[in-house]
Amino acid sequence: METRLEVRLREPNPLFTRWLERWLREAERRQQKSQFKLRQALEALKSYPLPLSSGRDCSILRGFGGTLCQLIDEELRQHRGLQLVAREEAPVVQEHYEQQVQQVIRQVQEHQKRQDKKPKPRKPTKKELLEQAALEERERVVEMQPGGFQLLLLVDTQETSGKNKRVLDQTRSYLESLGARHEVRRLTIGDFLWIAQDAQGNELVLPYIVERKRMDDLASSIRDGRFHEQKHRLQQSGLENIIYLVEDYGDNEQLGLPLDSLQQALANARIQTGVQVVRTENHYRSMSYLAAMSRSLGQIFASKRLYSVQRGTLDKSICVLTDSRLGLLKFRALYEDSAKNAQLTVREVFVQQLLQLHSLSLDRAMSIVERYPTPRCLLDAYAECPDAKQAGLLLARIPCGPLERPLGEKPSQCLHEFYTTHFR
Amino acid sequence: MKYVRMVIDTGFMGIPLGQEMLQQLNSTDLKYEIRTLPVSYCILWERNVGQRTIALGTSPTGLDETWKRENQVVQWLSEYDFQKAVKDQSLVCLGPRLQASFPDCQYTVALTKLRHSKHGSSAGQDALIEMQLLQKLHVEQLNHPESQDFLAFLQRYTKAIAEAPYKKQRNETLGSFKKYLANDKKQCVRVDQGNGYGRLWQQHLNRLPQVTLEVAESIIAQYPCPKKLLDHFSSDPMAVQSLADLKIKRCNGPQPLHTERRIGNVLSSKLYTLYNAKDPNTLI
Numbered sequence: 001m002e003t004r005l006e007v008r009l010r011e012p013n014p015l016f017t018r019w020l021e022r023w024l025r026e027a028e029r030r031q032q033k034s035q036f037k038l039r040q041a042l043e044a045l046k047s048y049p050l051p052l053s054s055g056r057d058c059s060i061l062r063g064f065g066g067t068l069c070q071l072i073d074e075e076l077r078q079h080r081g082l083q084l085v086a087r088e089e090a091p092v093v094q095e096h097y098e099q100q101v102q103q104v105i106r107q108v109q110e111h112q113k114r115q116d117k118k119p120k121p122r123k124p125t126k127k128e129l130l131e132q133a134a135l136e137e138r139e140r141v142v143e144m145q146p147g148g149f150q151l152l153l154l155v156d157t158q159e160t161s162g163k164n165k166r167v168l169d170q171t172r173s174y175l176e177s178l179g180a181r182h183e184v185r186r187l188t189i190g191d192f193l194w195i196a197q198d199a200q201g202n203e204l205v206l207p208y209i210v211e212r213k214r215m216d217d218l219a220s221s222i223r224d225g226r227f228h229e230q231k232h233r234l235q236q237s238g239l240e241n242i243i244y245l246v247e248d249y250g251d252n253e254q255l256g257l258p259l260d261s262l263q264q265a266l267a268n269a270r271i272q273t274g275v276q277v278v279r280t281e282n283h284y285r286s287m288s289y290l291a292a293m294s295r296s297l298g299q300i301f302a303s304k305r306l307y308s309v310q311r312g313t314l315d316k317s318i319c320v321l322t323d324s325r326l327g328l329l330k331f332r333a334l335y336e337d338s339a340k341n342a343q344l345t346v347r348e349v350f351v352q353q354l355l356q357l358h359s360l361s362l363d364r365a366m367s368i369v370e371r372y373p374t375p376r377c378l379l380d381a382y383a384e385c386p387d388a389k390q391a392g393l394l395l396a397r398i399p400c401g402p403l404e405r406p407l408g409e410k411p412s413q414c415l416h417e418f419y420t421t422h423f424r
Numbered sequence: 425m426k427y428v429r430m431v432i433d434t435g436f437m438g439i440p441l442g443q444e445m446l447q448q449l450n451s452t453d454l455k456y457e458i459r460t461l462p463v464s465y466c467i468l469w470e471r472n473v474g475q476r477t478i479a480l481g482t483s484p485t486g487l488d489e490t491w492k493r494e495n496q497v498v499q500w501l502s503e504y505d506f507q508k509a510v511k512d513q514s515l516v517c518l519g520p521r522l523q524a525s526f527p528d529c530q531y532t533v534a535l536t537k538l539r540h541s542k543h544g545s546s547a548g549q550d551a552l553i554e555m556q557l558l559q560k561l562h563v564e565q566l567n568h569p570e571s572q573d574f575l576a577f578l579q580r581y582t583k584a585i586a587e588a589p590y591k592k593q594r595n596e597t598l599g600s601f602k603k604y605l606a607n608d609k610k611q612c613v614r615v616d617q618g619n620g621y622g623r624l625w626q627q628h629l630n631r632l633p634q635v636t637l638e639v640a641e642s643i644i645a646q647y648p649c650p651k652k653l654l655d656h657f658s659s660d661p662m663a664v665q666s667l668a669d670l671k672i673k674r675c676n677g678p679q680p681l682h683t684e685r686r687i688g689n690v691l692s693s694k695l696y697t698l699y700n701a702k703d704p705n706t707l708i
Binding site: 208241263264267268272274276277278279285288289292293295296297300320321340343344345349350352353356357359369373374375376377414417418419420421422423424 | 558
C-alpha cells in the first residue's frame, strides 16, 4: 500500500537563520531602524520550507531587499573562504536535501515494518461486542431481597394439546378467573415456569418446571418416543422439581395405548426419574392446580433471599423448606441452554444412521460411536487401513453390550462396503 | 419382578382397606412380607441380592437370603387422619417423620381422592400442594374402590422398582440422545449381499430433519452412494455451494407458488458438517 509522506526540514536554512538572528540582535541592541525589516525577513525565512543556496535566492522572500541579500552573499563569501560558487552549489544543496529526504523515507519504511510485525489491536466487530455483552450479562450476579421481587407464572405459547389458539385462550381465561398472575412467553423447555422478577428487570427461575400432558398426548408421545426425550430434557434443565400435570381425556378410553401402560409409564417416571405426577380431571382443574401452586410459592418465597447461579455450580439439593437464601438460574440462561439442547449433534445423527442397518443393535451402534464418534472419524480410520480387507474388518472385534460380544465380521464389512464403494 | 418383594406394615391387617388389599394381593404373584414398621401403614420394598448367609436356627435350608432395602416408601393416610392433620396443621411433620425412620428415600403418600369444592380450591388441595412443594412428597390419590386401586398402584410401583437398575443403565446412554432411538427398528434395512445399500443410503439421509422425500430423492439422483457425496466434498472446493444449488425434483410438477427448488445452503452445510466434523458434539 502506498503512503504519502510529507517531508519537511526542520531547519532548511540554518546558516542564514543564524546570521539574521545575529544581525537582528545587534540592530536591537543598537536600536537601529533596520531591526524591523530584519525581523520580518527572519520570520519569512523561518516559514520557508526549502533550502536556499544564496542571498540572491532569498530575494523571493518577504523582507529581503537588495541590501540584505547582498549582506548574506557577503557573509556567505566570507564563510566559504572567498569562494562563491553560487550556481554550482545549488545541485549540491539539492542533493543533500534529497539525501535527507531519502533517509527519512527509509526510516519511515522501517518503522512501518516494525508496526506490521506487531499485531494491530483490532477494533472489536459488532458481533464480538454483542457476544461480550451477553457473556457479561450471564456472569453478573443478581441478588434479590425479600420484598424486592414478584413471582410470575410463565405460560408457554405453544403449550396446549392440539396446539391451537383456542386452547391457549382457554388457559389464559381460566388463569385470569382464578386470579393467577401470569404471562405468555415462548419457552424452550416446559409448559409452565415461575420466575422472580425485580424492579431492574432481572429474572430468576424458581426450581419448578411443569409439563402439562393430556392423556392422549401422553399416549402418543410414548408411542413415538418423545416422552423419554422430553423427560431427559427436563432433567437437563437444571430445575430440580419436575412436575407432570397429567390431565384426563374424557373417560380415558380411546388413547391409543392401554390405560395401564400409561399409568405404568407414570409410575416409572416417578420412581426412576423422580418426577412428580399430579393427576387432574380436566383443563380447569389443571389451571386451578397451577393457580394454587402460584399462591403457595408466593407464600413460601416471600421471605427468601434469592441470588443467581450458573448451571454448573447449581447446588443439587435446594431445600425450600429450610434455606433462607436460594441460588436460582437466570431465565435467559435457562432459555438459551435449553434451546441449544434441542439441537441435534453429529454424534446423534450418526448413531441414528447406524441403527438403520438391521444387523446393528443399539448396543453395537453405541460401541462403534464410542470409538468413532463421527462419520469422518470412521472414514479416516478406513483410509488409514493398509488394505480394503483390513478396513472391512476394522469394526469386527469391537466389544458390544454388557456381555462384551464382538460386533462381528458381517456388520463390519457391510458398513465398510456401504461407505467406501460405488455400489450404484 | 421375581427379585423384589414388598414389606407391609402390620397395621394394615387391622383395617378393612388393608384386609381387602391383602386378600387381593394373595391372588397375585407379588412377593411380600408383613412386619411391624417404625411408622404405621407404611410399605417398603426389598430386593434379593442373591447372597446367602448362614442362618442360625430358624431357616429350613440353613441359609438366609440377603435382601437389600430399596429407597421407596409409601405411606397410606386415611381420609380421617388426613383431614385431622390438615385441621391441626400437623401435616408438616409427615415428611420429617418418614425421613427420620427411613432416611434418604423417596416418599409417596397414598390417600383417598379429595373431593373438590365448588370454588376450585380447598384447604385439602392447598395442603397437598404444600406437601409436594415443601416436603417433596409424592402424592397418589386413590379412586374408588380403594383397596383395588391401592393394590394396582402398589403393583405398578413394584414393577417400576424391579426394573429400575436395568432402566437406569439404559437411560444413561439413551438419555443424551434427543430422539428415542429404539423406535426406528421397524424401518431398518436388511442388507443382503450388497442389496439394500440404496435404501440404506436413503434412510441415512432421512435422519436429518430437513430432508424430505423429494430432497432425499434429488440427492440420491446426483449421488447414488455415500462415496460419491464424500468424493464431491473432498474434491470440489465449492462443494457446499454446488450441493446447495442442486435442484429438487418435485413430484407435482411446476407449481405457481414455488419457493424452494434448491437444496439450499442450510441443508448443504449440514450435510457437509455431518460427514466432515471430527467433534461429535458439533451441532447440526
